[in-house]
Amino acid sequence: xxxxxxxxxxxxxxxxxxxxxxYLKKFGGETFDVESAGLEAGKLNPVAVEVMSEDxxxxxxxxxxxxxxFFKEGRIYNYVITVCDExxxxxxxxxxxxxxxIAWSFPDPxxxxxxxxxxxxxxxxxxxxxxxxxQEFIKNISPI
Numbered sequence: 623x624x625x626x627x628x629x630x631x632x633x634x635x636x637x638x639x640x641x642x643x644x645y646l647k648k649f650g651g652e653t654f655d656v657e658s659a660g661l662e663a664g665k666l667n668p669v670a671v672e673v674m675s676e677d678x679x680x681x682x683x684x685x686x687x688x689x690x691x692f693f694k695e696g697r698i699y700n701y702v703i704t705v706c707d708e709x710x711x712x713x714x715x716x717x718x719x720x721x722x723x724i725a726w727s728f729p730d731p732x733x734x735x736x737x738x739x740x741x742x743x744x745x746x747x748x749x750x751x752x753x754x755x756x757q758e759f760i761k762n763i764s765p766i
Contacts, residue, residue: 625655626763629699631706634664635686637731638705641670641749644679645756653760657697659689667731669738669745677749703759705752706730726755 628646630639639658646656663686671682703724731745 626653626701627699628654628656628701628703629689629692629697630656630658631660631689631702631704632658633661633706633730634732635660635688636664637667637670637745638728638748638752640666640681640684640686641674641752642703642705642726642756644674644681644684645753646760648679649757650760653763657687657692659687659692661689663688664732667745669734669741670731670749673742673745673749676746677753724759726752728752 630642630646632639635658639660643656643658646654650656666681666684666686674681700721701724702722703726705726705728707727707730708725728748728751729744731741731748734741734744736744
C-alpha cells in the first residue's frame with residue numbers, strides 16, 4: 623500500500639502546522655508520510671513546544687521549512703491542509719497532483735497576548751482543536 627502524503631501549512635511553520643504534523647505522525651501510524659511548512663520559515667514557538675510536551679510529544683528539535691522550497695523541489699502530496707486563516711492560505715502555492723486541498727482555520731499562537739499562563743491556555747485550546755481535527759481526518763480518510 624502506498625503511503626498517503628500530507629503537507630500541513632501555516633504562516634511560519636512555528637506552531638499550528640508543527641502540531642498537526644506531530645499528531646498525524648503519532649496517530650496515523652505507517653499510513654501517512656507527513657511534512658509541514660510555512661509561507662516563510664520562522665522559529666519554533668516556545669509556547670507551542672511547551673503545550674505539545676504536556677501532551678507527551680517533543681517538537682523542540684523540529685526544523686521549520688519554507689513551502690516554496692518544497693514546491694521548487696517538485697514534491698507531490700495527496701492532501702495539502704492549511705491550518706491558518708483563509709487570506710494566508712490563499713498565498714500557498716498550488717502543488718501538482720494534489721488530490722485535495724483542505725482548509726482548517728485555527729488562531730495563530732504567535733498573535734496571543736497576555737501573561738505566559740494566558741498564552742499557554744489559549745495555545746492549549748488550539749492544540750486540542752488541531753488534535754481533534756487530525757483524529758477526524760484519519761478516521762475519514764480512505765487508503766490510496
